[in-house]
Ligand SMILES: NC(=O)c1ccc[n+]([C@@H]2O[C@H](COP(=O)([O-])OP(=O)(O)OC[C@H]3O[C@@H](n4cnc5c(N)ncnc54)[C@H](O)[C@@H]3O)[C@@H](O)[C@H]2O)c1
């Protein structure tokens with residue numbers, strides 16, 4: 001794991017040191033000319049033959065068709081077990097290239113170079129890879145751990161503002177579920193974070209990577225339930241994201257609304273107080289994230305959100321599980337929340 005400005009240089013050294021005969025860089029079109037090209041050139045100068053395959057930007061690239069396309073491109077090179085894959089892009093390319101690496105010739109070593117905030121603090125860590133089907137997001141996939149992850153804060157400079165702020169929702173999430181100190185640090189350094197100050201962003205990313213890695217280490221394959229705490233804000237968030245139509249609300253925006261829902265449920269069930277709920281709301285607002293369904297969204301009924309939550313693939317035996325905060329930095333899992341409370345909170349957020 002390498003985090004910090006200039007993180008690509010040590011990555012090249014590490015890859016070269018493995019004796020990899022060839023590298024296939026799979027890059028999002030948005031970063032093909034920037035970080036991906038720089039990485040390709042650096043690998044070549046380190047004596048590693050490099051081929052770059054470019055993938056169109058956007059969630060639609062996480063498809064079976066794109067997987068076949070990449071498998072065929074790898075076969076044509078031809079790639080073999082001494083070929084390493086390096087994913088350069090956001091969560092879409094990380095998930096897609098990771099899945100292609102997990103499956104081609106039964107597994108090629110993969111490295112992740114995340115270039116969105118979501119990918120740096122979340123999707124590149126933990127080894128989950130996969131693609132979407134028409135029937136649902138992330139329905140096909142594999143656990144495939146990368147050999148290494150390189151997060152360079154400077155690669156975020158070109159990221160659209162809305163994408164960057166969407167990633168901040170996941171950062172706030174780590175603070176609420178695990179790390180009161182990170183939360184307080186975000187409150188104190190919000191300006192620098194919003195300005196994408198390299199030192200501040202690197203520090204924030206290191207902390208999040210560490211928190212996620214610790215959770216994943218203890219529950220790599222999602223068996224003990226510990227990993228479930230990472231779903232804070234995602235129960236209502238996912239349902240809202242799906243019902244609004246993908247792309248209408250960015251994932252982090254839906255999660256911000258979902259965290260607000262969870263905070264209100266925690267308040268209504270006596271788990272935490274008004275003050276931590278206010279701090280969460282004010283930090284999210286500071287990052288210009290929505291606390292309720294924004295105007296202009298197609299009309300969604302609370303009942304539709306409730307049934308989408310029951311259908312979610314993370315729901316067990318029809319019981320909706322909520323991750324609810326009990327303090328800033330601490331959460332518990334509840335699967336017995338009164339449906340009337342959930343219904344009321346969701347209706348309030350939609351009105
Ligand atoms: N595997 C996991 O554990 C995990 C966790 C969270 C999310 N995900 C997945 O991640 C995906 C979302 O990731 P995302 O938010 O990074 O989306 P994304 O990969 O679509 O990137 C967002 C947008 O930013 C562009 N982009 C990427 N890097 C850029 C840069 N440096 N400069 C300018 N533009 C850039 C992309 O082209 C895209 O348009 C979803 O498919 C989600 O399912 C996976």
Ligand SMILES: [Zn+2]
Pocket residue numbers: 122170234251255
């Ligand atoms: Zn998320």
